[in-house]
Every structure is written in structure tokens, then in C-alpha cells.
Amino acid sequence: MQAQPQKHFSTCTLCEAMCGIEVTTVEREIISIAGDKKNPFSEGHVCPKAAALKDLYDDPQRLRQPMRKTAAGFEPISWEEALDTVAEKLHGIQHEHGNDAVGVYLGNPNAHNMGSILFGPYFYRALNTHNRYSATSVDQLPHHIVSRQMFGHQLQIPIGDIDNTDYFMIIGGNPLASNGSIMTVPHIKRRLKAIQKRGGKVVVIDPKKSETADISCDHHFIKPGSDVLLMLAMVHTLFAKGLVDAAELLAHAPDLLQVEAYVKPYSPERVAKRVGISSEEIETMVSEFCAANSAFCYGRMGASVQVFGTLTQYLIMLFNMLTGNFNRRGGMMFTQPAADTLPHSGRGTMGKYSSRVRNLPAFAGEYPVAALSEEITTPGEGQIKAMVIGGGNPVLTTTNGKQLDKAFEQLEFVAAVDFYITETSRHADIILPPVTALERDHYDVVFHNFAVRNSAKFSPALFSQPEDTKTDWQIYLGLAERIDKLNGKATEHYAKLWEKEPIGVVDDMLKSGRYANGEHNVSIQTLRDQPHGIDLGPLQPELPGAIYHDDKKISMAFDYFMADLPRVEQHFFSDSSPLNARTADTLDLIGRRHLKSNNSWLHNSPRMMKGVKSNQKGQNPRCSAQIHPDDAARFNIQDGQFITVTSRVGQVEITAELTEKIMPGVISIPHGWGHNKAGSSWSLAEQHSGVSVNDLTDEMCLDELSGNAVLNGVPVTIAALESPLE
Numbered sequence: 001m002q003a004q005p006q007k008h009f010s011t012c013t014l015c016e017a018m019c020g021i022e023v024t025t026v027e028r029e030i031i032s033i034a035g036d037k038k039n040p041f042s043e044g045h046v047c048p049k050a051a052a053l054k055d056l057y058d059d060p061q062r063l064r065q066p067m068r069k070t071a072a073g074f075e076p077i078s079w080e081e082a083l084d085t086v087a088e089k090l091h092g093i094q095h096e097h098g099n100d101a102v103g104v105y106l107g108n109p110n111a112h113n114m115g116s117i118l119f120g121p122y123f124y125r126a127l128n129t130h131n132r133y134s135a136t137s138v139d140q141l142p143h144h145i146v147s148r149q150m151f152g153h154q155l156q157i158p159i160g161d162i163d164n165t166d167y168f169m170i171i172g173g174n175p176l177a178s179n180g181s182i183m184t185v186p187h188i189k190r191r192l193k194a195i196q197k198r199g200g201k202v203v204v205i206d207p208k209k210s211e212t213a214d215i216s217c218d219h220h221f222i223k224p225g226s227d228v229l230l231m232l233a234m235v236h237t238l239f240a241k242g243l244v245d246a247a248e249l250l251a252h253a254p255d256l257l258q259v260e261a262y263v264k265p266y267s268p269e270r271v272a273k274r275v276g277i278s279s280e281e282i283e284t285m286v287s288e289f290c291a292a293n294s295a296f297c298y299g300r301m302g303a304s305v306q307v308f309g310t311l312t313q314y315l316i317m318l319f320n321m322l323t324g325n326f327n328r329r330g331g332m333m334f335t336q337p338a339a340d341t342l343p344h345s346g347r348g349t350m351g352k353y354s355s356r357v358r359n360l361p362a363f364a365g366e367y368p369v370a371a372l373s374e375e376i377t378t379p380g381e382g383q384i385k386a387m388v389i390g391g392g393n394p395v396l397t398t399t400n401g402k403q404l405d406k407a408f409e410q411l412e413f414v415a416a417v418d419f420y421i422t423e424t425s426r427h428a429d430i431i432l433p434p435v436t437a438l439e440r441d442h443y444d445v446v447f448h449n450f451a452v453r454n455s456a457k458f459s460p461a462l463f464s465q466p467e468d469t470k471t472d473w474q475i476y477l478g479l480a481e482r483i484d485k486l487n488g489k490a491t492e493h494y495a496k497l498w499e500k501e502p503i504g505v506v507d508d509m510l511k512s513g514r515y516a517n518g519e520h521n522v523s524i525q526t527l528r529d530q531p532h533g534i535d536l537g538p539l540q541p542e543l544p545g546a547i548y549h550d551d552k553k554i555s556m557a558f559d560y561f562m563a564d565l566p567r568v569e570q571h572f573f574s575d576s577s578p579l580n581a582r583t584a585d586t587l588d589l590i591g592r593r594h595l596k597s598n599n600s601w602l603h604n605s606p607r608m609m610k611g612v613k614s615n616q617k618g619q620n621p622r623c624s625a626q627i628h629p630d631d632a633a634r635f636n637i638q639d640g641q642f643i644t645v646t647s648r649v650g651q652v653e654i655t656a657e658l659t660e661k662i663m664p665g666v667i668s669i670p671h672g673w674g675h676n677k678a679g680s681s682w683s684l685a686e687q688h689s690g691v692s693v694n695d696l697t698d699e700m701c702l703d704e705l706s707g708n709a710v711l712n713g714v715p716v717t718i719a720a721l722e723s724p725l726e
């Protein structure tokens with residue numbers, strides 16, 4: 001008898017939008033993936049990437065067995081042997097050189113993986129090393145620090161009430177390409193249009209007229225990296241024009257009005273030239289924002305990964321507070337998640353220790369990843385001799401990736417938890433490949449906390465798990481138990497964890513959570529019975545309950561944040577400003593995202609790469625250098641011509657794409673490309689290799705307050721290549 005098709009209601013975990021999907025399978029084959037119209041949160045929305053989940057599952061180049069590197073290349077080995085070898089090697093190196101000799105880097109996909117989030121920590125605890133790194137410090141680290149300081153918990157991040165607002169100001173985000181970040185929001189286009197339909201405004205501040213700017217009311221070009229000045233001037237204007245509306249919030253944020261003294265020197269007139277937006281425009285933006293019934297200002301990726309990323313995000317928060325748009329409908333609020341992980345996770349320790357070579361501050365147990373290569377290459381006590389890289393590709397995604405690539409070569413031992421041989425995992429002695437997203441149980445323990453509406457959804461694995469496969473959590477728990485055993489530690493408690501599984505932990509959180517009783521009665525069982533997920537209502541004002549500080553007050557932490565102001569003065573206004581050292585030929589490098597790409601991966605997915613034409617060198621239109629026609633004329637560059645782009649740390653050769661959408665003086669190159677390193681398993685990605693923009697970004701240039709990477713506003717020069725590549 002022929003097997004019947006089965007329908008599953010699952011969730012796409014590729015980006016933060018949490019779209020519900022309807023997956024049709026026959027036996028162990030995925031037949032199709034479509035939007036789940038009955039999902040109350042995403043209402044049928046999917047982007048083209050959802051289909052990549054099928055390609056990922058089908059990809060013959062995806063690893064399905066652990067691999068060991070030999071002189072003749074990688075060969076498959078058993079799970080037992082792989083896990084035993086990794087544990088023994090790591091233990092041996094720690095025994096000989098100390099715990100810090102083992103480093104760990106965790107990439108972005110872990111945030112979308114319930115098992116990694118909940119059980120990964122057993123592995124780091126077993127290793128007990130200071131040398132922990134992640135993609136956080138090439139991304140959202142400023143948000144965590146702002147929340148830690150102001151609200152007492154790194155994960156307590158306010159979210160914009162997009163469905164009820166009358167004015168949405170977007171600084172350094174392009175949700176039409178990214179589908180939103182630290183704002184879990186499917187159907188972003190529909191929601192942006194709805195704001196405008198109800199008479200509201202969407203305003204984008206971006207050095208590029210992005211896809212989002214294209215469908216917004218206003219767009220202002222801004223000079224990359226100058227957002228801090230814009231925000232200082234906007235907050236200044238609130239006080240100067242008597243627009244502050246904070247009476248209600250003062251009960252929760254008693255020091256809020258003291259901000260005035262700090263922003264006094266930053267009039268719109270003073271900053272306009274450095275920002276590239278006129279003082280009149282700045283003042284108009286502020287008065288329109290204040291005149292709206294409700295409004296919020298949202299700063300994301302583009303505003304975080306710049307020289308003053310942390311101070312910028314802090315000032316954005318102050319701006320929302322001072323305009324009366326914090327903790328209210330249509331403004332910014334905290335979420336009310338069904339499985340509240342915050343009481344169970346670290347609030348974010350800071351100021352306790354710093355990195356060995358460059359003294360960069362650790363936050364929440366991690367060093368900034370900009371320190372990773374020097375910690376591998378600089379001899380001395382605490383030098384990294386072995387690395388574990390889990391679900392990340394730092395050779396392509398972190399600053400000065402080329403240098404990191406070289407540094408990895410000198411390690412004594414590398415293990416990777418990844419299902420591909422990538423530009424990074426090719427360095428591994430052993431690769432431990434987990435199953436793909438749809439093959440594991442999923443409850444989103446991260447992004448429900450950042451969603452524009454409260455909801456809950458459990459997505460069981462599509463198939464029963466075959467004996468010879470492992471999920472990420474099984475890999476991490478297996479390693480942790482082995483390492484603890486080798487260290488002579490008690491391991492009895494592991495039996496309970498194996499039995500409980502991450503989903504059991506989620507069930508406990510749901511059953512002790514705010515929707516455990518009453519109408520919703522939320523537990524994994526009730527969610528199993530409602531496979532499309534359930535709606536739990538709009539965000540609610542929640543002060544002072546949401547504050548984690550003992551006194552239940554929002555802290556201004558002036559000593560911490562405003563200590564950065566002298567650096568702002570030096571950077572923008574002093575004679576020794578690095579900006580003065582630039583010539584007329586210096587351009588500001590920024591990044592961008594494409595709807596059919598996801599950081600460094602999905603370039604091996606036939607569905608995502610369909611129609612992309614690359615030349616023999618793998619140069620392709622998605623990985624182009626966008627420049628303004630005026631700049632092109634200055635440097636005698638034609639559309640489609642090959643150019644060199646040079647920074648302090650490196651040079652790439654890339655196709656120029658002329659567009660008026662980019663601000664003059666700015667050049668945009670997307671990240672995640674550069675699949676031209678020998679030895680990866682990505683043959684399709686290799687054909688469309690592109691070049692890695694992180695061969696240009698500079699590991700020595702940081703947001704000094706946090707140690708976060710500077711990916712936007714990197715100074716580069718360009719030149720036309722005389723003999724174009726074929």
C-alpha cells in the first residue's frame with residue numbers, strides 16, 4: 001500500500017519571525033512547505049526562505065554522520081567514537097594547559113534552537129573556561145548591556161507595539177529583508193502599511209534607501225556611525241523645545257530628567273554636518289514624533305554594530321522614555337511570554353574580568369569575538385589551544401575573518417557542531433552533525449520573548465528520531481557528561497536530564513508560567529492539542545513588575561553610559577578626530593541583507609540560489625559593492641566593473657553596482673559570502689562564492705564600551721581594476 005501524505009504544523013526557525021508552516025510529508029520525505037494560515041501569530045506568512053528548510057533536509061552534501069579529519073580528507077566515524085574523542089581531547093588539553101586553553105564559539109542558529117539554549121550550558125559548565133565567544137558581539141551585544149543596566153536583566157528588552165503605534169522610527173534596521181530582529185514580527189510589510197493606512201507614519205534613517213525605506217513615508221540618509229550624534233541631538237531637542245513628557249514614568253525612573261545636563265552640548269546645529277541630516281530636519285522629526293498619539297523609535301543591527309553602538313541604543317531607549325512612549329500601548333513594552341526563561345537565565349554579569357591580551361570586557365561570561373584570534377595566537381598562560389565551534393561560521397561572519405582563518409590553523413584540536421563542512425568547520429578534527437531544524441522538537445524559548453504579540457506554539461519533530469542521529473542538545477549533553485566524568489565529577493544528575501529532555505524543561509516553565517491556569521491552561525500537552533499555536537493577546541504595560549533591579553526602578557546608569565561622551569567629543573569634534581585623518585577618497589563601508597540569504601549559509605540551497613548568475617570566479621550580483629553614481633564617476637568606475645576595495649586589514653575584488661539608493665560616500669557589501677576556501681562541502685555555494693566583506697572589517701575597531709564589533713562605517717578606499725576578471 002502506498003504511504004499517505006501527512007500534514008504537520010511546524011515553525012520556521014531560520015529567522016526571528018517564527019512563521020508557522022504547513023509541512024507535507026510522505027514517510028520520511030518532505031514534499032512541500034507552505035505558510036500555515038491558521039497560525040494565529042503569523043497568519044500564513046512565509047518568506048522564500050521557508051522552502052530552504054526542505055533543501056537543507058534533502059541536501060546530499062549535508063553531513064549525516066560524525067566525521068574525522070585524516071590525511072586523505074574527512075572520513076565517517078561512529079557517534080560513540082566521535083564524542084569520546086572530542087571529550088578526551090578537550091579534557092587532555094585542559095589538564096595540560098588549564099581550563100582557558102579550550103575556547104568555544106557559538107553562532108546565531110543556536111538562538112533558534114531550544115535544545116542548544118537549554119542544554120548547551122551544561123557543556124560550557126563542564127568546560128569551565130573563560131574563553132567563550134559568540135555571534136552576540138558582532139550583533140546585539142549593546143541591547144543586552146542596555147537592558148542589563150537599565151532594567152536589571154540582559155534579556156528584558158522592550159519591544160515596539162507595531163500594531164497600535166502611530167509613528168514608527170527605524171534606525172539601522174531593514175525588516176523588509178531581515179523580517180525583523182529583536183522584534184519578532186511576521187507580515188512586516190502588511191504591518192508597516194497598516195500604520196500608514198491608519199494615518200500614522202513610518203520613518204527610516206539609513207545610509208541606504210532600503211527596501212523598508214521604499215515603502216515608508218520618510219527616509220533620511222545618515223552618515224554611517226553617526227547615529228549617536230543624531231540621538232544626542234534628538235534628546236537635546238526634547239528639552240530645548242519643552243517636549244519632554246515623562247511625568248508618568250518618573251515614578252519608575254526617578255533620575256530620568258537628569259539626562260538634560262548630558263545632552264546640552266549636542267544641539268542639532270552642532271551635529272548636523274557630522275550626521276548628514278540638517279538641523280531643521282532633525283527638529284521636524286522630533287516634533288512629529290512627539291505630536292503623534294503614540295510612537296516608538298527602534299534601533300537595530302545597523303545602529304548596534306558601529307563605533308558608539310551601545311550609547312546609541314541607550315539614547316534610543318531614553319528618547320522613548322522622555323517622549324512618554326515607554327510602557328504604554330503603541331509605544332514600547334515588555335512581553336509576557338508563556339515560558340519565561342528570564343528567572344532561569346543569567347542577568348548578565350559585567351565588569352568581573354576581561355580578556356587576556358587586549359583587556360576587552362567580558363559580558364555574561366563571554367568575551368567580544370574581536371579578541372578571538374589574538375587569544376589563539378598570543379603565547380602565554382591562558383592561550384587558546386583548542387576550539388569548539390557550534391552552529392557558527394566565524395571565518396566569514398566576524399571581523400578580520402581572514403586572520404581568524406589563519407589563527408585556527410595553529411590550534412591543536414578543533415571540534416565543530418555543524419552539519420556542513422564550512423569555511424570554519426573545515427578546520428575541525430572532528431565534526432559532530434546534528435539533525436536539521438524540522439527533525440527536532442521546537443518551542444521558541446528566545447523569540448516569544450521578543451515578539452510583538454504574546455503567543456505560544458509547540459512544534460514536534462516531523463519524524464521519530466533514527467537511532468544513529470543526534471540533536472544539538474544530545475551532542476552537548478553527551479560531551480558534558482563525558483567531560484565531567486573525566487574530571488572525576490559526579491554525573492548521576494545526567495540521567496534525569498536525558499529523561500527530561502529540553503521539552504520537559506519548557507513544560508515546567510509553561511506550567512509555572514502566567515498562562516498555566518484559567519482560560520489558556522498552557523502546557524506542552526495543551527499545545528499539542530492546538531497544533532497551530534495559540535494567541536495570548538497584545539503586549540501589556542508592566543511596570544514595575546518587569547524590572548529586575550532590587551529596588552524595582554529603571555536605572556539610568558549614567559556613570560556607565562555617559563562616561564562614553566568624552567570619547568564622542570574626541571571622535572567627532574576634536575582636532576585629533578580619526579575622521580579628520582580620512583581623505584576625500586575614503587568611503588564608509590556598510591552591510592546589507594538579502595531575503596534569500598541567511599548570514600553565511602543557505603548559499604548551498606538550490607531554491608535560494610535559483611537564477612543567480614555567477615562568473616567563473618563566483619562573482620555574483622547578490623554579492624556586489626553598491627556605490628553611488630557620483631562616487632563611481634569620481635573613481636571612473638562603470639556599473640558592473642570589477643573594483644578593489646581596501647581597508648586597514650585587507651582587500652577584496654568585487655563587482656561594482658551603481659545605485660542612487662546608496663548615500664554618496666558610502667559603499668555596501670553584504671556579509672556571509674566568500675565560499676572560495678578549499679575544503680568546504682558546499683559545492684553550489686562555491687560556484688557562487690562571492691567575497692567575504694569580513695576580510696575588510698577590522699578587529700581592532702570596536703564600540704569600546706561593549707567590545708561589540710564595528711561592521712558599519714569601516715573606512716575603505718576603492719579603485720577600478722584595470723584588467724577586469726573574466
Ligand SMILES: Nc1nc2c(c(=O)[nH]1)N[C@H]1C(S)=C(S)[C@@H](COP(=O)(O)OP(=O)(O)OC[C@H]3O[C@@H](n4cnc5c(=O)[nH]c(N)nc54)[C@H](O)[C@@H]3O)O[C@H]1N2
Pocket residue numbers: 106107108109110113135138139301390391392393394396397398417418419420422434435436437472591592598599600601670671672693694697711
Ligand atoms: N560584515 C558583517 N558581518 C556580520 C553581519 C553583518 O551584518 N555584516 N551580521 C552579523 C550577525 S547579525 C550575525 S548573527 C552573525 C552570524 O554569524 P554566525 O553565527 O557565525 O554565522 P551563521 O552564518 O549564522 O552560521 C551558521 C552555521 O551554523 C550551521 N547551522 C545551521 N543550523 C544549525 C543547527 O541547527 N545546529 C548547528 N549546530 N549548526 C547549524 C550552518 O551550517 C552554518 O555553518 O554574522 C555577523 N556578521
Ligand SMILES: Nc1nc2c(c(=O)[nH]1)N[C@H]1C(S)=C(S)[C@@H](COP(=O)(O)OP(=O)(O)OC[C@H]3O[C@@H](n4cnc5c(=O)[nH]c(N)nc54)[C@H](O)[C@@H]3O)O[C@H]1N2
Pocket residue numbers: 015016108139171172173174175177178179180181205206207208210222223224225226227300301302303306590591592593594595596597598599712713
Ligand atoms: N534574509 C535574511 N534575514 C535575516 C538575516 C539574514 O542574513 N538574511 N539575518 C538575521 C539576523 S542574524 C539578524 S541580526 C537580523 C538583522 O536585521 P536588521 O537589524 O533589520 O538588519 P539589516 O537587514 O542588516 O539592516 C540593517 C540596516 O542598517 C543600515 N545601516 C548600516 N549602517 C548604518 C548606520 O551607520 N546607521 C544607520 N542608521 N543605519 C545603518 C543598513 O543600510 C541596513 O539597511 O536579520 C535576521 N534576518
Ligand code: SF4
Pocket residue numbers: 012013014015016017018019045046047048049050179186
Ligand atoms: S520570515 Fe521567512 S525565514 Fe523568517 S521565519 Fe518566516 S519563513 Fe522563516
Ligand SMILES: [Mo]
Pocket residue numbers: 108139
Ligand atoms: Mo544576528
